[in-house]
Amino acid sequence: MKASHKTKLLSLAILSFGLSQTAMAEDHWKLFLKNAYIDRDFDNDAVKDTGSWSQSVSLFYDSKFQDTPIDQLQIGLDANVQYAVRLSNDKHVADSVLPFDSATQEQASDYAKFGGAVKLKYKDNVLKVGEIWADSPVANIDASRQLVGTYLGGTLSSVINDQLSLELGVLTKYSARNDDQFKKLSYTQNGNKIQSDGMNYIDLKYRVNDQLKAAYSFVHLDNIFNKHYVSLEHNYAFNADTSLNSKVRYYNVQDTGSQADIDSQNIGVLETVKYKNHTVSAGVQKIVGDAFPALDGYIPELYFVNWNVTGFFKKNEQTYHLIYGYNFKDYVPGLNALVKYSYGEKIKMAGGIENTESELDVIGSYSFQNEYLKGVGLQYLFAKYDTKYGNDFDENRFFVTYTKKF
Known part of the structure; x- marks a missing residue:
């Protein structure tokens, strides 16, 4: 581990220990270990295969809100270190x-992330400033490989009433998931990297009734x-065993x-039927x-x-997908x-050529139930990707994880 990483880890450990002494048993800690083997063949x-085998250890701290001298105003802190x-x-x-260092063509032997956020709560309003683990239709974190990609900034969430948030x-x-530094948000178009000074967003969620959101x-x-997002979701239960989600x-x-020069729309429909232990979904994305x-x-x-190992969101692409769980x-x-099987067609390429692509994913997961192996x-994950014009590949991902909350 680099010396700077050691200093960061020690500083956060001291800070977290001090917080634990003040908040005591009301706080939440989570230890998370992940052994990750990923190989893309x-x-x-002529194309180099990619992948690696790595081990991570992460510690997450989530303090309960503590009262302040100001009536109904509470304060807390979230912190984490990932290595x-x-x-x-x-x-x-x-x-x-x-x-990965593109100049030396070397992959780092290790890396670490650390961060935290101060949070203030007043009635049903929560303000967070610092490291943000966003879960929004317009901003998401990435936990699909090893360490988690996160943001810097602030969020204010509020429950307006029983229906609107x-x-x-x-x-x-x-x-990014493979970086230990926070960098400006950017978008690369035709080899030109365009940087942004920041992202401002608003999310509104409205519960029309118990079935429709x-x-x-x-x-x-x-x-x-600028990006707009609109969604409708409907749940209908036929009986105790069968339901339909749209x-x-x-x-x-x-x-x-x-x-930038961008004019893009994404329209998606997904129907999911659940019957006892079975889940069947069919969807289209344009x-x-x-x-x-x-x-x-x-x-x-x-x-x-439709979000896959590969991105089915190319120019003019129309995708059909089927899922069985x-x-x-x-x-x-x-x-x-x-x-899951996805098939994309009508992809517009240079020179008027139309491309197609497909992906087959097989995913299995198991959580040990034995008391001694709990957590x-x-x-x-096995993914098979094929395309008419481009590079086909097979990918295997195998994770062993351990979670301990205390």
Whole structure:
């Protein structure tokens, strides 16, 4: 571990210990370990395979709100430290898991992240300033590989009434999953990297009734684009064993007239039927206009009705996908499996060429039920990607995790 990382870890440990002495048993701690093996094998011998084997240890601290001298105003603190070390040999190729130096073509042997946020609560309003773990249709964190990508900034969430909730956010920087630094938000278009001074967003969620929910979000990414998001979600229970969930989601992204040139829409519909332990889903997603502008740093779009290992959001792309999941709780409690197939067509490429792509995902997860192994989990992902024009690959991800709350 680098000396600077040791200093950061020690400083946070001292800070966290001091907080634990004041808040005592009301605080929450979580220890999280992840052993991650990820390998992407390209069919094209001219393309280097990517992947690594690494181990992480993370400690998360979540203080309960404490009273202040001001009536109904409470204060708290969230803090965390994350550290990962590479166990495999350096393949000298970027794999988006650990930091990579493009100049020396070397992958870091280890890296660390640390952060925290002060939080204030007044009645049903919560203000957070510092490191933000965003969960919004227009800003998400990324926990799909090893360490988690997060933002710097602030959010204000408020419960207006029983039906309406609001969140305002100002995010200035982002630390990618394979980076130990916070950097400006950016978008790369045609090889040109455009930086932004920050992202401002508003999220509104409205519960029409017990079955129907609506949401609207707007984000202004300075110097790059404005994005609108609208969604409707309906749940209907036929009986105790069978239910239908319907989602309609729409994005509209337009450039702000500065350096970027963006005119893109995403329309998605997903129908999901649950019957006892079975889950079956079918959906379609259509990109209208330009490829959807995914930001640099592997920031995911988790609110798409179709989000895969690869991005099915290319120019004019239309995607169909089928999902089948099964919960083995009646036979092997803790075991779940899922199979997903996606097919994208009408992708507009240079010269008027149309491309197609497909992806098959097989996912399994198991949480140990034994008292002595409680908190240990296994996850496996196999992804097979094929495209008419491009590079096909097979990918395997295997995670062993351990979670301890205290």
